[in-house]
Amino acid sequence: MAALIASLRTTLSGYVRYRGREGHYAFLLHRFTGLGTLLFLAIHIVDTSFVYFYPHLYEEALNIYRWTPFMIGEILLVFAVIYHGINGFRVIYVDMVKPAAWTIKAQRKAATWTLAISIVLWLPAAGIMGYNLLHHNFGMFGG
Amino acid sequence: MTTATRRVKKFNNMESAAWKWMRYTGVLMLPLVWGHVLIQDIVVGVHAIDNAYVLQRWSNIFWQVYDILLLGFTFAHGVNGLRQVVNDFVHTQRARNILGWVFLVFWAVVTVIGAWALIAVGQANLAAQL
Numbered sequence: 001m002a003a004l005i006a007s008l009r010t011t012l013s014g015y016v017r018y019r020g021r022e023g024h025y026a027f028l029l030h031r032f033t034g035l036g037t038l039l040f041l042a043i044h045i046v047d048t049s050f051v052y053f054y055p056h057l058y059e060e061a062l063n064i065y066r067w068t069p070f071m072i073g074e075i076l077l078v079f080a081v082i083y084h085g086i087n088g089f090r091v092i093y094v095d096m097v098k099p100a101a102w103t104i105k106a107q108r109k110a111a112t113w114t115l116a117i118s119i120v121l122w123l124p125a126a127g128i129m130g131y132n133l134l135h136h137n138f139g140m141f142g143g
Numbered sequence: 144m145t146t147a148t149r150r151v152k153k154f155n156n157m158e159s160a161a162w163k164w165m166r167y168t169g170v171l172m173l174p175l176v177w178g179h180v181l182i183q184d185i186v187v188g189v190h191a192i193d194n195a196y197v198l199q200r201w202s203n204i205f206w207q208v209y210d211i212l213l214l215g216f217t218f219a220h221g222v223n224g225l226r227q228v229v230n231d232f233v234h235t236q237r238a239r240n241i242l243g244w245v246f247l248v249f250w251a252v253v254t255v256i257g258a259w260a261l262i263a264v265g266q267a268n269l270a271a272q273l
Contacts, residue, residue, distance in 0.1 A: 003235070004233070007233060007234040062189065092170060132188045
């Protein structure tokens with residue numbers, strides 16, 4: 001048990017104390033967005049299977065998804081999916097196509113661009129989903 | 144200036160297969176997952192989705208295959224990612240092996256549940272059309 005706690009501490013303190021700047025933040029964001037998406041995905045697969053197994057429970061699940069806090073979570077989820085995809089593509093491209101680009105200087109730039117592109121792609125999606133939220137849950141825009 | 148080539152021994156084991164799996168599925172998932180999120184979350188929206196919508200979607204062989212690929216690639220990518228993250232925190236091989244089996248069972252159970260529903264609904268719709 002002591003060994004397990006020690007190993008947890010070693011890794012976690014590395015997460016916090018490592019000073020890799022852009023690459024470090026990209027690593028943390030990639031893991032955080034990946035785990036968050038997986039948590040949603042596991043629930044989403046099971047609740048969608050209710051369409052076949054328990055149709056009335058699927059309606060219940062949808063009522064939860066339409067609840068305001070969940071719709072806000074969904075908007076964040078879309079950011080996670082966009083960021084994880086673009087950052088994953090950066091890693092794949094450099095690993096498989098252009099390993100010479102694995103330099104700190106180039107990757108600091110690339111990591112910054114990754115975040116910028118993610119935000120630019122996310123904003124219109126967040127706008128549409130925010131509109132839907134206000135329309136359906138708050139009666140705005142003629143809802 | 145000369146460039147030195149560093150020679151590294153290549154391994155063909157489970158971990159290198161998992162490494163490749165993350166990258167190959169990652170590329171395939173870009174259109175699959177983004178397409179799915181764009182259609183269901185942004186264009187259609189959760190207020191327009193109900194049982195009838197999903198049943199109609201899965202009665203189309205194209206979307207049935209699309210969702211099967213989505214399920215197969217995405218969840219295995221995700222659970223393997225979870226395993227890799229957890230392996231960074233757990234340092235003994237024994238604990239990693241045990242957790243590896245736990246993740247494998249978790250992946251298999253959820254994937255079977257999802258695939259079962261998807262295929263059963265498709266079969267039922269196909270039977271209804273005949």
